[in-house]
Amino acid sequence: MARQSPQNSDTDISAKAAQAKDNAARTAQDVEELAELTYDELREQLELVKNDLAELTSAVKRAGQQTARHAARTARRSGRRAVETAGEGYDYAADQVEDVLGTAEDFAKERPALALGLAAGAGFLLALVMQRR
Known part of the structure; x- marks a missing residue:
């Protein structure tokens, strides 16, 4: 086996060190490029x-606005229906009162003495109730 001279081994070591340094620099550059790509x-x-x-x-936001508009429309419709129903109830009550008053008026015309007696009795009972309070 031939022995290398110290100069040859120093040269080989220097060459290998330079090559390792170049490889490390290329690897560092590759890692830096990869890091930049990953960051981007x-x-x-x-x-x-x-x-x-x-x-x-x-x-x-659009769904919420749409839901709010739908709820507002539903509330307005319900409010209108409630007003209509109340109006119909008022009209019905007014008609009933007119019918009762008409019936009472006809009764008073047909039987005035009985109507006067009933009115006096109702007044007397009302006065008794009012005194107890």
Whole structure:
């Protein structure tokens, strides 16, 4: 086996060290480029997420506004129906009162003495009730 001279082994070591240094520099550059790509990709993904959230927020807002408009329409319809029903009830009560008054008036014309006696009796009972209070 031939022995290398110290100069040759120093040269080999220097060459290998230079090659290792170049490899380390290339690896560091590759890692830096990869980190930059990853950072840029993350920024793009983050921007996409922000846009998706903005669209989702807008959709939820529109849905809420639509629900509020629907609830307002339903409330207005219910209010109108309540007013109509109350008006119909008032008209019905007014008609009933007119019918009762008409019937009482006819009764008083047909039997005035009995009507006067009933009115006096009702007045007497009302006076008794009012005194006890």
